[in-house]
Amino acid sequence: MLKKIINYIVKYLPESNKIERIWILAKSNFRKRYYGSSLGIIWALINPLFLLVIYYFIFNVIFNNQIENFILYMFSGFLIWMFFEEASKEGLNTITSNRYLIENIRIKKLDIYISGLLSKLFALIFNIFAYFLISLFFKIQYSANILFLPILIFNLLILNLGISLIISIISVYLKDFNHFWDLFTLALFWLNPIFYSELILYQTYKIILYLNPVAGIIINTRNVLLNGVSPDFNLLVINFCQAIIILILGLIINKKHFSKVIEIL
Amino acid sequence: MKDNIVISLKSVSKTFKIKDKSDYTIRNRVTKILKPSKIHIIEALKNINLEIKEGDFFGIIGRNGSGKSTLLKIMSQVYPPDKGGKVDILGKYLKLTLGTGFDGELTAKENIYLNASLLGLTFKRIGNKFQEIIEFAELEEFVNSKVKYFSSGMYSRLAFAVAVHAEADIFLIDEFFGGVGDEKFKQKSEKTFRESIIKGKTIVFVSHDLNAIMENCNKVLLLNYGEPIIIGSPEKVLIEYNRLLK
Numbered sequence: 001m002l003k004k005i006i007n008y009i010v011k012y013l014p015e016s017n018k019i020e021r022i023w024i025l026a027k028s029n030f031r032k033r034y035y036g037s038s039l040g041i042i043w044a045l046i047n048p049l050f051l052l053v054i055y056y057f058i059f060n061v062i063f064n065n066q067i068e069n070f071i072l073y074m075f076s077g078f079l080i081w082m083f084f085e086e087a088s089k090e091g092l093n094t095i096t097s098n099r100y101l102i103e104n105i106r107i108k109k110l111d112i113y114i115s116g117l118l119s120k121l122f123a124l125i126f127n128i129f130a131y132f133l134i135s136l137f138f139k140i141q142y143s144a145n146i147l148f149l150p151i152l153i154f155n156l157l158i159l160n161l162g163i164s165l166i167i168s169i170i171s172v173y174l175k176d177f178n179h180f181w182d183l184f185t186l187a188l189f190w191l192n193p194i195f196y197s198e199l200i201l202y203q204t205y206k207i208i209l210y211l212n213p214v215a216g217i218i219i220n221t222r223n224v225l226l227n228g229v230s231p232d233f234n235l236l237v238i239n240f241c242q243a244i245i246i247l248i249l250g251l252i253i254n255k256k257h258f259s260k261v262i263e264i265l
Numbered sequence: 266m267k268d269n270i271v272i273s274l275k276s277v278s279k280t281f282k283i284k285d286k287s288d289y290t291i292r293n294r295v296t297k298i299l300k301p302s303k304i305h306i307i308e309a310l311k312n313i314n315l316e317i318k319e320g321d322f323f324g325i326i327g328r329n330g331s332g333k334s335t336l337l338k339i340m341s342q343v344y345p346p347d348k349g350g351k352v353d354i355l356g357k358y359l360k361l362t363l364g365t366g367f368d369g370e371l372t373a374k375e376n377i378y379l380n381a382s383l384l385g386l387t388f389k390r391i392g393n394k395f396q397e398i399i400e401f402a403e404l405e406e407f408v409n410s411k412v413k414y415f416s417s418g419m420y421s422r423l424a425f426a427v428a429v430h431a432e433a434d435i436f437l438i439d440e441f442f443g444g445v446g447d448e449k450f451k452q453k454s455e456k457t458f459r460e461s462i463i464k465g466k467t468i469v470f471v472s473h474d475l476n477a478i479m480e481n482c483n484k485v486l487l488l489n490y491g492e493p494i495i496i497g498s499p500e501k502v503l504i505e506y507n508r509l510l511k
Contacts, residue, residue: 017387024382032370100368103343104360105383175289259345263281264289 018111025115029090030122044123045130048075048082059195067197069138069226072131076226077194077218079127083156084214085185087120091164092171092178095258099265109258113164117157124153131225143228152221152231159213159243165250172261192218209235213242269355271435271467272317272340277350279310279335279491309335310346310491317467317484324478324499325471326506327488333471336488337437340469356434356467357384359427366424369413373404373423376412381431394430401457402426403450422450429457436468455481475503 034041052075059065059074067073091113095102098112128149171177191212193201198219201209209215216235223231283305309332317323325333338344339352341360346352359380360366367376377398381391399405402422412420428436472478478485478499485502487494487509495505 017382017385020388021382024379024388028368028371028375028379031375032368100366101383103338104341104362104366105380106342106358107383173289174291174294176291180291262343 022111022115022118025111026118026122029116029119033119041126044126048078048127049130052078055195065195069140072135072138072140072226073222074194075131075134076222077192079124079131080152080156080218080221081189081192081194081214082127083120083124084160085189086123087117087160088163088167088181088185090116090120091160092167092181094164094168095172095261096265102262109254113161113168116164117160120160121153121157140226141228143224145224145228145230148224148231149221152217152224152236155236155239155243156214156217158247159217159239162243162246162248162250165254166246169253169257169261172265188212188214191215194218198222210238213239213246269319270316271319271355272315272469273351273353274313274315274339274346275351277310277313277339277346277352278308279332279339279344279347279350281307281309283307308491310339311493313493315486315493315496317469319467320465321467321484322482323467323469324482324485324502325469325488326473326475326478326485326502328509330490331488332491333488334439335491337439337469337471341437354435357432358435358437359384359431359433360437360439361421361424361428362439367412367420370411372409372411373399373402373415374408376423377427380427384431384433386431391431398426398430401430401453425454429454434466436466436470438468439471440473475506479503 034043052071055074055078056071060070094113094116101107101112102109167177167181171181174180191208192215198215201215201219209219216232216239220231220236220239223229313336325336327333335344337360339346340354341358342352342354366380368379371379374395377395378388378391381394381398382388386394399408402419402425404419404423407415407419412423415423468481470478470482482499484496485499486496487502487506489509494509495502
């Protein structure tokens with residue numbers, strides 16, 4: 001199906017195969033991650049689901065959480081977080097893992113980054129699909145607000161693109177940056193209302209809400225996906241601004257340092 | 266057509282500042298603020314001016330460490346030149362080096378598609394050419410094997426086949442033909458190469474194999490410690506090179 005659409009688009013761009021190029025880069029990326037193993041692509045689903053079961057056990061059974069439809073509440077937040085974490089990890093290694101291409105062929109640097117994100121987007125779409133399947137077991141009313149979901153994902157993509165552009169450069173200058181990044185994402189993880197009620201952030205820790213660029217996306221995703229209400233437009237605007245600023249910063253930093261970084265690889 | 270300049274380098278120099286490898290960790294960055302480690306400055310290339318025309322078979326020779334590979338990397342725009350230098354390369358190029366260019370985790374087929382696509386071919390065209398490529402590389406049985414299991418010979422045959430069939434205009438070749446295939450494959454690739462020249466493709470060839478340089482190149486550059494000594498016909502340059510070796 002997707003292939004058909006892409007072929008269709010390509011037909012009207014006879015001179016350029018840019019879309020195909022990004023597509024095949026993303027596909028190879030995705031394949032490398034999942035196809036080598038025996039369960040293959042299913043890992044993209046098993047991983048988050050398994051974590052969800054564990055967290056569900058901890059937070060619902062042991063801590064006796066009061067949130068309604070807790071599993072969907074978690075999953076809707078977790079979807080976004082998984083993408084953010086995986087994509088930033090991918091972004092961190094963009095330069096080293098694509099070195100064989102960068103050094104041997106003329107390639108637009110941005111294409112590499114975009115394709116890396118795209119390969120993670122496949123996984124996100126899988127997970128959203130899984131979310132819909134699970135939600136069939138609950139009485140969830142979907143509203144037209146779900147149309148905001150692509151906008152939120154777009155926001156997430158911009159944010160991750162900007163972050164990748166920056167951290168991929170830093171990780172070459174500082175070889176042990178990945179350890180730091182692991183700790184950072186671990187801390188950031190708990191600053192997102194994935195297992196606890198977002199009201200806590202709204203009431204007491206407003207600063208986290210406004211400084212953490214992922215929290216708002218998670219809350220809004222939940223609003224449109226689970227609660228069927230419109231997104232918090234304040235947060236939406238703030239998050240978009242943050243993402244765009246990070247992206248612009250990333251483009252500037254990346255442009256300035258990319259060729260220097262190649263020399264010390 | 267024949268006189269189009271496809272690669273031009275104007276006053277290109279390249280200096281590397283090399284620090285100790287251990288400097289690239291957070292701890293060392295912090296502790297060495299007060300006591301920075303010594304920086305070695307290496308002038309890999311000094312003021313190189315050259316023009317390569319469409320259809321040239323351009324050889325680069327020189328002793329070990331004379332900057333040949335660096336020059337190739339500058340041409341392929343992996344490294345930027347120092348300030349003041351200018352590099353222009355017109356057309357699609359593919360660099361052929363042993364051990365790079367493919368992703369070991371992908372199969373031969375996937376690598377062909379990836380590389381050819383990056384060179385600007387549409388999937389449809391790659392599909393049409395696919396059989397030709399795989400037959401040329403003599404890898405029909407290994408289409409769906411991961412490239413990391415390939416021998417270095419198979420690997421280079423594949424790289425060469427992709428480069429030839431993916432319609433690259435410029436080939437940047439770094440010591441590539443040392444171990445590529447048996448006599449039959451060599452003859453075949455040499456034949457293809459000659460045909461490529463007729464078709465107006467441009468080849469830049471770095472090698473220690475003086476025979477190959479003699480046979481193929483129409484212009485040769487001799488580098489010594491990053492300095493261009495002479496650019497000219499292979500006969501002339503080889504005499505100079507032999508003098509240098511003594």
